[in-house]
Amino acid sequence: MSGYILELDGVCRYFGGLKAVDDVSFRMKKGEILGLIGPNGAGKTTCFNLISGVYSPTRGRITLDGVSTGGLPPYKMAALGVGRTFQVVKPFTSLSVLNNVQVALGLDRYGGVGRSLSTWNTKASSDEAMEILEEVGIASLAHTPSGQLPLGNQRRLELARALALKPKLLLLDETFSGLRHEEISLLSRLVRAVREKGISVLLIEHNMKVAMGLSDRLVVLNRGRMLAEGSPGEVRSDPKVIEAYLGKGGAGDAS
Amino acid sequence: MNEYSITILTFISIQAIVACGLNVIVGYAGQVSLGHAAFFGIGAYSSALLTTKAGLTFWGALPLVILITGAIGLVLGMPSLRLREDFLAVTTIGINFIVESIFLYIPFFGGALGLGGIPSIAAFGTRLRGANYFYLCLAFLAAVVFISRRFTKSWAGLACFALREEETAASSMGVSPIRFKLMAFVIGTAMAGLGGALYAHLMRFISATDFGFTMSVSMMASVVLGGVGTLWGPVLGALILGLLPEIFRPLVDYRMLLNAAILLMMIRFQPAGLLGEGSFLRGLFGRRGGGRP
Incomplete structure (x- = not known):
């Protein structure tokens, strides 16, 4: 098996004439935190949807931990070890916070009809869900209907559900946007702790400070294409990147 | 109780069985079916x-x-359940009309004359009639409620709730949308099949028009009135909608008007149904109404 958790090789996704993702290739080492950045409309979320199976690639190959996965549906990708959060939070509104996490704990029960008939609301599953809620710091809200949470806590719930899948690869889609400063530092610590457990993290982030601070390496997309790849330091001083963000002539102003 | 009241109660318990089945599909899995009478x-x-x-x-x-009913549910559900919301509703209405036409126009099914001479049910050496038939239906209703309850406690049930709330998120958590929608659909249609059998042997004569779109709407009305996705809601809904025409017999010509008025009042004042979240009955009896899990 290769040392890479995720490999994208010439991946394209077209919507009619729009090349949302065009010939993107990068590799992610096991246990790495990789930031995916780029201006609005660069194709970051499309990239996530390709990796998590929401879309299948028009062309190219996606390999997860040595297994070629392009075209598998999201529920199979979850079983293969991909956990994700959504840019626009998607809680199961009428279910409690605890039950939301329990849905994810059922991952290995959903594979067959027979297996899915056993009882879900056991002490074991609620204890396990509670542990994960404690980890993300919203255990006190366990019995609140998830639709009533403020945004910051809904983002933590998204993270809790993704962690409950015990993923090999965690995809975080703008988990930090719209959060207060304290919430950001708390979640950053959490992401680092997750990586310590050996989970690889791929994150989309608009907040440059967070993306640069958290990521081991960055991949920069612009208009669907790869623009740059490298350590935060390299990317920050790359004139192409500065141009994409600030426009031509911006390089001078930025320094 | 006189024989007439018992007959009404028997009809109500059959309606409740079928409504419970619809509730598994609409209430638990969130898939709107307007063709349940099929x-x-x-x-x-x-x-x-x-x-x-x-x-x-x-x-x-x-x-x-x-x-048979579950298998037909499986076959018809497979293409239909890939559609979302309003498209699914329209498709199920279509299924209802097609099935009704098949019964009506194919001689094997008795055509417009329907099917007669259906034997009554025998148990313990006697033919079940009157109150005994009612008890039989009640026993099956109890079984159906038990199975519904068991389903809500299974991982499959939880998967259905998740799909009902947020399909994309559920699917990113390992829930195959089509598998679990189909499972709910098959369970729901099988319950409707059970109700149909009880109906046929009660009436001993059936014709296609008994199973038209109006019937589907009335089942949906039972579920909505009682509380979509609650355990006892469909039973309560079937009971109320079954008793009202009897209580307001003088208003018999305005019966449908009354039903429509009740539904509009429900949607305005108790959108989650009589046993649903935030209803006045739940307020009265605490949380024991068996609300949406």
Whole structure:
């Protein structure tokens, strides 16, 4: 098996004439935190949807931990070890916070009809869900209907559900946007702790400070294409990147 | 109780069985089906045919009836359940009309004359009639409520709730949308098949028009009135909608108007149904109404 958790090789996704993702290739080492950045409309979320199976690639190959996965549906990708959060939070509104996490704990029960008939609301599953809620710091809200949470806590719930899948690869889609400063530092610590457990993290982030601070390496997309790849330091001083963000002539102003 | 009241109660318990089935599909899995009467009809016709033409007893036919109805539910659900919301609703209405037409126009199903001579149900050496038939229906209703409850406690049930709330998120958590929607659909249609069999042997004569779109709407009304996705809601809804026309007999000509008025009032003042979240009955009796899990 290769040392890479995720490999994208010439991946394209077209919507009619729009090349949302065009010939993107990068590799992610096991246990790495990789930031995916780029201006609005660069194709970051499309990239996530390709990796998590929401879309299948028009062309190219996606390999997860040595297994070629392009075209598998999201529920199979979850079983293969991909956990994700959504840019626009998607809680199961009428279910409690605890039950939301329990849905994810059922991952290995959903594979067959027979297996899915056993009882879900056991002490074991609620204890396990509670542990994960404690980890993300919203255990006190366990019995609140998830639709009533403020945004910051809904983002933590998204993270809790993704962690409950015990993923090999965690995809975080703008988990930090719209959060207060304290919430950001708390979640950053959490992401680092997750990586310590050996989970690889791929994150989309608009907040440059967070993306640069958290990521081991960055991949920069612009208009669907790869623009740059490298350590935060390299990317920050790359004139192409500065141009994409600030426009031509911006390089001078930025320094 | 006189015989008339018992007959009304028997009809209500059959309606409640079928409404519980619809509740699994609409309430638990969130898939709007407006063609549930088709499966009620398939159950009634299969039991009628198996007992008259194939010579089986009711008890011999029943497992086959449930199997046939569930299997047809599986086959029709497979393409339909890939559609979302309003498209699914329209498709299920179409299924209802097609099934009704098949019963009406194919001679094998008795055509416009319907099917008659359906034997009554025998148990312990006697023919079940009156109150005994009612108790039989009540026992099956209890079984259906039990299975519904069991389903909500299973991982499959939880998967359905997740799909109902947020399909994309559920699917990113390992829930195959089509598998679990189909599972709910098959369970729901099989329950409708059971109700159909009980109906056929109660009436001993059935015709296609008993299973039309109006019937589907009235089942949906029972579920909505009682509380979509609650355990006892469909039973309460069927009871109220079954009793009202009897209580307001003088208003018989305005019955449909009354039903429509009740539904509009429900949507305005108790959108989650009588036993649903935030209803005045739940307020009265605490949380014991068995609300949406």
